[in-house]
Amino acid sequence: MKIKDIRVIVTSPGQNFVTVKIITDEGIYGVGDATLNGRELAVATYLEKHVVPCLLGRDASRIEDIWQYLYRGGYWRRGPVTMAAISAIDMALWDIKAKACNMPLYQLLGGASREKIMIYTHAHGSTIEETVEAVVQKKEEGFQAIRVQCGVPGLDRIYGISKLNSGPRPDGGFLPDEDIWSTEKYLPFIPKVFERLRDVLGWDTHLLHDAHHRLSPIEAARLGKDLEPYRLFWLEDAVAAEDQENFRHVRNHTTTPLAVGEVFNSIWDARDLIREQLIDYIRTTSCHAGGVTGLRRIFDYAAMHNVKTGCHGPGDVSPITMGVNTHLGLWVPNYGIQEFADYCPQVMDVFPSTWTHNKGFMHPGDVPGHGVDIDEELAARFPYERAYLPVNRLEDGTLWHW
Ligand code: GCO
Ligand code: MG
Numbered sequence: 001m002k003i004k005d006i007r008v009i010v011t012s013p014g015q016n017f018v019t020v021k022i023i024t025d026e027g028i029y030g031v032g033d034a035t036l037n038g039r040e041l042a043v044a045t046y047l048e049k050h051v052v053p054c055l056l057g058r059d060a061s062r063i064e065d066i067w068q069y070l071y072r073g074g075y076w077r078r079g080p081v082t083m084a085a086i087s088a089i090d091m092a093l094w095d096i097k098a099k100a101c102n103m104p105l106y107q108l109l110g111g112a113s114r115e116k117i118m119i120y121t122h123a124h125g126s127t128i129e130e131t132v133e134a135v136v137q138k139k140e141e142g143f144q145a146i147r148v149q150c151g152v153p154g155l156d157r158i159y160g161i162s163k164l165n166s167g168p169r170p171d172g173g174f175l176p177d178e179d180i181w182s183t184e185k186y187l188p189f190i191p192k193v194f195e196r197l198r199d200v201l202g203w204d205t206h207l208l209h210d211a212h213h214r215l216s217p218i219e220a221a222r223l224g225k226d227l228e229p230y231r232l233f234w235l236e237d238a239v240a241a242e243d244q245e246n247f248r249h250v251r252n253h254t255t256t257p258l259a260v261g262e263v264f265n266s267i268w269d270a271r272d273l274i275r276e277q278l279i280d281y282i283r284t285t286s287c288h289a290g291g292v293t294g295l296r297r298i299f300d301y302a303a304m305h306n307v308k309t310g311c312h313g314p315g316d317v318s319p320i321t322m323g324v325n326t327h328l329g330l331w332v333p334n335y336g337i338q339e340f341a342d343y344c345p346q347v348m349d350v351f352p353s354t355w356t357h358n359k360g361f362m363h364p365g366d367v368p369g370h371g372v373d374i375d376e377e378l379a380a381r382f383p384y385e386r387a388y389l390p391v392n393r394l395e396d397g398t399l400w401h402w
Pocket of ligand 1: 210212313314316
């Protein structure tokens, strides 16, 4: 089965998505997600100019060889742009292989290890009471795990929440928004949010929190300690993780479980964290960390070291990634949890999907392949809109981690 054509499709049904569609000479096709929020066209160009011409005519069944060809063969290894491109090609090739075998992807991986996968959703508010209300509502909808973010008194915006599916911005969307941040205001406040939440909810709901890389190791250690009484499921991105050593400081001081990995794109970003058990959950996701092939490698390594999975799944990765992650989650022995931010109906119309969610759990469906497609005609009606993630500054103007 030879690769006959590869299309790179950029569409913006409320959010920019980059999709790869690989078509074979036998008529079977597969799709993959190459979305890199705020840098979409870099990946699309990398694919179109450098990757697609090298793959036409190749045997579509040789997934591992193609992965190595693009990774090792490119000489310049890793990096978010390259790895998003490789991820999409890999996802599309696994889709093709599973369709050719007439199996849902999770069967090819080794079959289901569970009946369904637990997901976590988001809840936030600008005050503690608004946040409590939002969390209670998600609990009533049936979610057992909820990521909670709360506005910090003295800071304008609820941090770490990107404006998903909000369409073009009034300013034309050409420049990133600028947020203001103060760790001094955040650190003493956030434990109060969880204290109140435990009062209201009791102990049978999993609560998660995302510090979005903003703390220094010693600040993160303090936060982890202060949150211990409220038994979080995890504290996410407590520190920036370019330096994996940062996590050792945090780990040494707190029993709050730690999660990281949404910005990682290969096993090398997480090697020390996993090998030395400095984290509890690895959050790499299929469209950024090498597709099925890349994630499977990371997950197996994590399983050897008591680290569970917790894939990134915000609204700014496409439903294809959610589908692939759900297959991986149904199979992987060391499953932890999957993030689920849901999509507006327009996005789901462009990406018809067989995955379903119900009362806090997902299932990928049982059709051959990964179960997500793209409606190309509809996609063409939503052209790319330039958009960025916000940037972040301290109150004195210093550029900070967003
Ligand atoms: C999360 C994330 C997102 C990211 C976004 C960047 O945990 O879901 O932190 O909200 O900020 O995906 O594109
Ligand atoms: Mg996050």
